[in-house]
Amino acid sequence: MERGSSKHSPRVDDQMSSEVKGLVQGPGTGGARVDEFRQPEPSGEDQPEATTAPAGELRTGAPKGMSSADVEERSRLGRFIGMAALPGDRDTLIANAQENEAPADIVAALETLPEGTRYQTISEVWAALGHRNETTRW
Numbered sequence: 702m703e704r705g706s707s708k709h710s711p712r713v714d715d716q717m718s719s720e721v722k723g724l725v726q727g728p729g730t731g732g733a734r735v736d737e738f739r740q741p742e743p744s745g746e747d748q749p750e751a752t753t754a755p756a757g758e759l760r761t762g763a764p765k766g767m768s769s770a771d772v773e774e775r776s777r778l779g780r781f782i783g784m785a786a787l788p789g790d791r792d793t794l795i796a797n798a799q800e801n802e803a804p805a806d807i808v809a810a811l812e813t814l815p816e817g818t819r820y821q822t823i824s825e826v827w828a829a830l831g832h833r834n835e836t837t838r839w
Contacts, residue, residue: 764835771832778830779823781807788821 744750764772765791783820786797791814798808809832820826824834 724835766836767825775823775827775832775834777809778807778827782823782826787823788819792815794820795828 707822715800767775781798781801782794783797783801786793789797794806794814795811798811811826814826814829815821818829820829
């Protein structure tokens with residue numbers, strides 16, 4: 702017993718399949734977007750080319766007082782300091798970062814922290830390293 706479409710013949714099934722192939726498989730198939738109305742209109746002669754980020758940074762939502770690069774670097778620092786290390790002093794933070802296989806630049810930065818100070822959050826550590834945190838919090 703052959704399984705197939707009971708509504709159409711195999712030839713019609715193949716024809717229907719090829720008609721929607723570009724829509725189903727997307728633009729990477731070469732045959733996609735063959736219809737002119739599917740092509741995006743080009744920019745005008747005096748218009749800039751379309752882009753995903755026409756001006757500024759690609760990351761949106763950086764808090765006031767910080768750039769997106771600052772947010773990324775603070776996040777990178779936080780990835781190598783576990784919650785078990787906070788609150789903690791300089792030596793605790795360094796030991797925890799080394800346990801978490803932190804890169805040498807992060808360990809070196811933590812070694813510049815003053816001794817005897819306990820840090821409650823990554824933001825406090827970040828500020829102690831000489832960086833700026835956000836100026837407003839919600």
